[in-house]
Amino acid sequence: MLDMKQKIKIFKALGNETRFLIFKNVFTGGYTCSLDKKDKNVKVSPLATCVSTIAEHFDFALPTISKHLKELREADIITMEKKGNKIYIEPNIETIRELGGCFTTLVENFETNRELFFGDVAVS
Amino acid sequence: MLDMKQKIKIFKALGNETRFLIFKNVFTGGYTCSLDKKDKNVKVSPLATCVSTIAEHFDFALPTISKHLKELREADIITMEKKGNKIYIEPNIETIRELGGCFTTLVENFETNRELFFGDVAVS
DNA sequence: TGCCTAATTAGGCATTTAACTAAATAGATT
DNA sequence: AATCTATTTAGTTAAATGCCTAATTAGGCA
Numbered sequence: 001m002l003d004m005k006q007k008i009k010i011f012k013a014l015g016n017e018t019r020f021l022i023f024k025n026v027f028t029g030g031y032t033c034s035l036d037k038k039d040k041n042v043k044v045s046p047l048a049t050c051v052s053t054i055a056e057h058f059d060f061a062l063p064t065i066s067k068h069l070k071e072l073r074e075a076d077i078i079t080m081e082k083k084g085n086k087i088y089i090e091p092n093i094e095t096i097r098e099l100g101g102c103f104t105t106l107v108e109n110f111e112t113n114r115e116l117f118f119g120d121v122a123v124s
Numbered sequence: 125m126l127d128m129k130q131k132i133k134i135f136k137a138l139g140n141e142t143r144f145l146i147f148k149n150v151f152t153g154g155y156t157c158s159l160d161k162k163d164k165n166v167k168v169s170p171l172a173t174c175v176s177t178i179a180e181h182f183d184f185a186l187p188t189i190s191k192h193l194k195e196l197r198e199a200d201i202i203t204m205e206k207k208g209n210k211i212y213i214e215p216n217i218e219t220i221r222e223l224g225g226c227f228t229t230l231v232e233n234f235e236t237n238r239e240l241f242f243g244d245v246a247v248s
Numbered sequence: 249t250g251c252c253t254a255a256t257t258a259g260g261c262a263t264t265t266a267a268c269t270a271a272a273t274a275g276a277t278t
Numbered sequence: 279a280a281t282c283t284a285t286t287t288a289g290t291t292a293a294a295t296g297c298c299t300a301a302t303t304a305g306g307c308a
Binding site: 004007008009010011012013014015016017020027091093096097099100101102103104106107110111 | 136137138140141144151215217220223224225226228230231234235
């Protein structure tokens with residue numbers, strides 16, 4: 001279960017446009033590392049991207065992207081795995097699923113409490 | 125539907141411990157305005173709280189809490205309705221429900237895409 | 249060994265944020 | 279009208295954030 005500190009970290013991480021877009025890129029950016037595509041000898045991983053590939057999509061310097069990725073990783077919503085001198089990045093589905101579940105539970109509990117209090121369904 | 129700017133606003137709003145706790149308080153704090161409890165002539169609303177009631181639970185000055193509430197309202201995750209000289213505050217369930225749905229959809233789409241790509245279920 | 253490549257760390261700078269106190273606004277009450 | 283209550287606005291300050299460039303680390307490869 002995600003504790004409060006962890007949730008706040010996730011919200012903070014996603015509450016910045018650049019990081020939100022990086023996260024989106026990791027999630028939906030095709031899951032390929034352009035460095036691997038350039039190198040015919042390397043089998044392309046369809047699941048992972050890497051730091052400089054992500055940076056290609058943004059107008060910020062590489063260290064800036066690197067720092068943002070670190071924050072997303074510390075929030076545990078992406079994973080970064082080093083293979084050779086590259087770092088392969090994937091979304092952390094489990095954390096996202098949990099977070100979605102938290103919101104769903106929150107809404108359900110609210111409605112249940114409301115029902116218990118009023119003895120009928122929620123009114124607008 | 126929540127657009128990107130709106131989602132980022134929500135994450136930013138909840139990505140601060142004080143605002144997160146205020147939000148929690150609005151959601152689960154008993155839904156009562158202590159000012160109404162003190163005044164025998166006023167019927168207690170079991171659903172709403174107000175700015176100074178929330179401020180009672182924190183060690184920050186009232187204007188600080190007021191400013192945080194404004195940010196939560198601008199993120200559309202709480203509502204603030206003026207009645208007399210008080211402002212009644214409630215969680216905005218609809219926005220929270222939508223946000224939860226976004227995460228759920230994100231996870232589902234990811235898994236569907238993965239399945240389409242690999243022709244079978246997700247692997248770890 | 250020496251040079252690429254990929255990524256992080258360090259240090260600096262401008263902007264934003266989060267807090268405060270004091271003052272202003274708006275609605276109630278006397 | 280004068281005052282009290284609830285809240286916001288204004289202005290200040292310290293700390294955090296987000297960006298940059300330059301330097302460093304770490305892993306291949308000639």
